[in-house]
Amino acid sequence: MKNLIIAIDGPSGVGKSTLSRILSLDLGYINLDTGAMYRAVALAATRRGIDATDHEALRQLCDEIIIEFARNKSEERVLLNGEDVSAAIRTPEISLLTAAIAACPDVRHAMVARQRELGAGGGVVLEGRDIGTVVFPHADVKFFLKASAEVRGRRRFLELQTKGVAVDLARTIAEVQVRDTADTTRTMSPLVQAEDAVVIDTTELDIPQVLERMFTVVADSHRADESSQAD
Numbered sequence: 001m002k003n004l005i006i007a008i009d010g011p012s013g014v015g016k017s018t019l020s021r022i023l024s025l026d027l028g029y030i031n032l033d034t035g036a037m038y039r040a041v042a043l044a045a046t047r048r049g050i051d052a053t054d055h056e057a058l059r060q061l062c063d064e065i066i067i068e069f070a071r072n073k074s075e076e077r078v079l080l081n082g083e084d085v086s087a088a089i090r091t092p093e094i095s096l097l098t099a100a101i102a103a104c105p106d107v108r109h110a111m112v113a114r115q116r117e118l119g120a121g122g123g124v125v126l127e128g129r130d131i132g133t134v135v136f137p138h139a140d141v142k143f144f145l146k147a148s149a150e151v152r153g154r155r156r157f158l159e160l161q162t163k164g165v166a167v168d169l170a171r172t173i174a175e176v177q178v179r180d181t182a183d184t185t186r187t188m189s190p191l192v193q194a195e196d197a198v199v200i201d202t203t204e205l206d207i208p209q210v211l212e213r214m215f216t217v218v219a220d221s222h223r224a225d226e227s228s229q230a231d
Contacts, residue, residue: 019207043085099183
């Protein structure tokens with residue numbers, strides 16, 4: 001079967017990371033968490049004391065850092081210059097800073113180029129906010145996931161609590177709404193649903209239910225590709 005390029009877009013807290021990880025694992029594909037790439041840049045900027053408005057410094061930063069993905073069985077890790085930063089890039093502070101960092105044109109150019117390089121050969125699942133509209137507008141399969149801000153905020157709240165992070169539910173929901181505003185109103189590559197994306201509202205669905213729908217769409221795409229090749 002053809003190795004597909006699968007794009008998964010949607011706002012924060014909608015389940016993209018979990019779903020792309022499981023989907024890629026079951027398909028034997030590479031999983032690229034593009035949001036983690038921007039988070040890694042935000043973490044690197046914080047460590048170097050670079051302000052989100054200093055675009056020249058951010059451009060130089062992107063030229064100097066190395067972001068990689070590693071998988072050990074079902075466990076995936078994000079590496080920044082060889083260091084495992086999987087947990088460090090998921091703090092509330094980095095989450096809020098990432099929206100501002102991702103709005104920098106030079107950062108986006110650098111990350112999009114890297115994402116295209118990693119996914120060009122197919123056999124890849126990419127998740128983010130502009131995969132199906134900017135990074136791979138001709139992706140074989142496009143998903144757009146959505147859910148209410150309240151539900152996404154609660155999911156994030158429970159996730160952080162499980163990790164032992166002291167968080168407030170109301171504040172977490174408010175932070176999700178702030179991130180939504182930043183993602184949808186930024187000038188460059190805002191969060192937009194691709195016209196040909198399959199939309200899945202995860203508000204009332206659990207992970208297995210969403211995965212079932214996604215696998216059906218992927219299987220249909222494979223069958224369509226086989227049919228076109230036969231013709």
